[in-house]
Amino acid sequence: MLSNIKSCTLIGVDGYMIRIETDIVKGLPAFITVGLPDACVKESRDRIASALKNSGFSLPAKRITVNLAPGNIKKEGTLYDVPMALGILLSSAQIEANIDLTKTLLFGELGLDGSVRGIDGTLPMIIEAKRHGMQRVIVPSENSLEACLIEGIDIIAVKHLTELADYVSGAITISPLKPDSNLSDDSIYHLDYADVKGQENAKRAMEVAAAGAHNMLMIGPPGSGKTMLARCFPTILPDMTKNESLEVTKIYSIAGLLKRETPLITSRPYRAPHHTISDTSLTGGGRIPKPGEVSLAHLGVLFLDELPEFQKSSLETLRQPLEDKMVTISRVSATISYPSSFMLLASMNPCPCGYYGSPSNRCKCSVNEIKRYLNKVSGPMLDRIDIHIEVPSTSYEKLKDRAQGEKSVSIKQRVNRARDIQLARYRGTNTLFNSALSPRQIEQYCRLGEAEERLMKKAFTSLDLSSRAYHRILKLARTIADLDESEEIRTPHIAEAVQYRNLDRKYWS
Ligand SMILES: Nc1ncnc2c1ncn2[C@@H]1O[C@H](COP(=O)(O)OP(=O)(O)OP(=O)(O)O)[C@@H](O)[C@H]1O
Numbered sequence: 151m152l153s154n155i156k157s158c159t160l161i162g163v164d165g166y167m168i169r170i171e172t173d174i175v176k177g178l179p180a181f182i183t184v185g186l187p188d189a190c191v192k193e194s195r196d197r198i199a200s201a202l203k204n205s206g207f208s209l210p211a212k213r214i215t216v217n218l219a220p221g222n223i224k225k226e227g228t229l230y231d232v233p234m235a236l237g238i239l240l241s242s243a244q245i246e247a248n249i250d251l252t253k254t255l256l257f258g259e260l261g262l263d264g265s266v267r268g269i270d271g272t273l274p275m276i277i278e279a280k281r282h283g284m285q286r287v288i289v290p291s292e293n294s295l296e297a298c299l300i301e302g303i304d305i306i307a308v309k310h311l312t313e314l315a316d317y318v319s320g321a322i323t324i325s326p327l328k329p330d331s332n333l334s335d336d337s338i339y340h341l342d343y344a345d346v347k348g349q350e351n352a353k354r355a356m357e358v359a360a361a362g363a364h365n366m367l368m369i370g371p372p373g374s375g376k377t378m379l380a381r382c383f384p385t386i387l388p389d390m391t392k393n394e395s396l397e398v399t400k401i402y403s404i405a406g407l408l409k410r411e412t413p414l415i416t417s418r419p420y421r422a423p424h425h426t427i428s429d430t431s432l433t434g435g436g437r438i439p440k441p442g443e444v445s446l447a448h449l450g451v452l453f454l455d456e457l458p459e460f461q462k463s464s465l466e467t468l469r470q471p472l473e474d475k476m477v478t479i480s481r482v483s484a485t486i487s488y489p490s491s492f493m494l495l496a497s498m499n500p501c502p503c504g505y506y507g508s509p510s511n512r513c514k515c516s517v518n519e520i521k522r523y524l525n526k527v528s529g530p531m532l533d534r535i536d537i538h539i540e541v542p543s544t545s546y547e548k549l550k551d552r553a554q555g556e557k558s559v560s561i562k563q564r565v566n567r568a569r570d571i572q573l574a575r576y577r578g579t580n581t582l583f584n585s586a587l588s589p590r591q592i593e594q595y596c597r598l599g600e601a602e603e604r605l606m607k608k609a610f611t612s613l614d615l616s617s618r619a620y621h622r623i624l625k626l627a628r629t630i631a632d633l634d635e636s637e638e639i640r641t642p643h644i645a646e647a648v649q650y651r652n653l654d655r656k657y658w659s
Pocket residue numbers: 345346347348349370371372373374375376377378379498499504544549
């Protein structure tokens with residue numbers, strides 16, 4: 151008898167519906183899987199045989215064929231154990247279905263004892279099931295909280311194959327889980343900008359960067375507080391919308407990085423990989439492809455501390471995601487892509503010893519050494535960074551000062567307001583932040599008055615700016631005006647934006 155069960159696979163960060171057809175006919179005992187299964191799926195056969203036996207069922211001594219359709223899409227992982235086992239139970243008439251299986255989606259791994267185990271990527275599969283008008287998804291109990299993030303589809307959680315069989319045959323009822331509103335991760339940050347003495351210029355630049363998601367580079371001598379400033383950055387990032395939250399959670403779901411108890415990610419990601427990271431871990435990939443750091447930082451921040459220490463190849467691989475907000479990973483069977491719309495925050499010393507350009511005149515590096523060091527950060531990379539700032543050492547007097555700086559929460563309020571202004575302005579477009587404005591949008595949203603045009607022209611000629619730099623200044627000025635809650639971009643906004651663009655001249659020319 152033929153049975154037909156619905157399940158799901160993953161392509162990039164999205165779910166993709168598949169069918170599992172099981173046919174059992176008389177003949178020499180055999181268990182065949184067809185439809186581009188990988189080695190993992192083939193191993194399912196042994197797990198299923200044991201799980202059936204240890205749950206009081208049996209693997210029929212007949213010819214069993216399981217087809218995973220459509221056949222042109224590669225099926226990976228262990229998530230088909232459960233639907234395949236159910237298909238066998240139905241096809242061999244060991245149980246009879248008393249629920250509408252055409253509107254039910256299933257996935258899960260089986261333990262040899264018949265227990266149903268959790269898998270990665272639950273959230274995108276639930277989203278896909280809902281999109282296809284499924285009524286219910288039967289999920290491993292371990293994945294149930296994550297599954298409940300999506301409303302409007304019944305989530306049935308099971309722990310064991312016998313429980314699943316009883317539910318499908320109608321011997322027991324299991325009520326759908328209720329969405330839990332308290333599933334967010336409350337990240338706790340221990341640092342606050344109030345603890346950073348002085349550095350007003352750097353703090354302001356970080357406020358602008360956070361408000362418009364502008365890439366930012368900090369240059370300064372050792373111990374000037376660059377790492378400390380960066381660690382405070384998550385405390386002022388704008389709140390995420392519900393959609394942004396789900397988009398980020400999808401990626402963490404696929405990467406298997408969600409906490410089971412608090413599966414919804416509500417704070418913007420902040421990833422700070424060490425400079426020894428491999429290219430694959432940075433951009434993603436691998437035999438069973440996983441999102442890399444650039445995708446784990448999607449809609450959040452990728453902090454690269456000590457930028458020139460990173461492998462040249464790593465910095466090169468960052469160019470595509472920085473430009474396209476997307477990484478493409480080529481594989482034998484297909485190419486997949488993961489979103490990677492992150493804000494880059496980077497820090498570096500100006501030379502190998504770290505003191506080039508500082509007032510103490512302590513730098514002993516040769517011109518060539520300095521050049522070689524700075525050139526590890528390529529022109530195209532620098533060009534993609536909107537804000538360049540110097541972080542000088544803080545004076546003794548400032549460090550001793552007992553007065554507290556502005557608290558992160560109050561900076562964050564301004565950032566959130568500027569973000570709301572952007573969300574309202576770009577409603578109905580794909581643009582989320584000023585930094586992502588296209589040249590055409592820049593023309594539309596960054597109009598200048600006469601005085602502003604004059605200032606811009608002066609800066610353009612005196613600083614010998616490239617057209618790319620010109621656009622970056624306009625986008626930055628847009629963010630600075632938004633922080634000021636001004637619909638018009640005014641001369642002080644442009645003046646501040648220009649000031650964030652003159653370091654490349656000082657160090658790289
Ligand atoms: N402005 C400041 N206010 C308070 N503490 C500071 C400040 N600047 C530096 N510090 C102190 O100095 C320590 C070193 O700073 P940090 O590690 O951030 O420097 P850095 O710029 O990253 O240096 P390096 O270039 O060597 O990595 C901090 O942990 C902090 O205790």
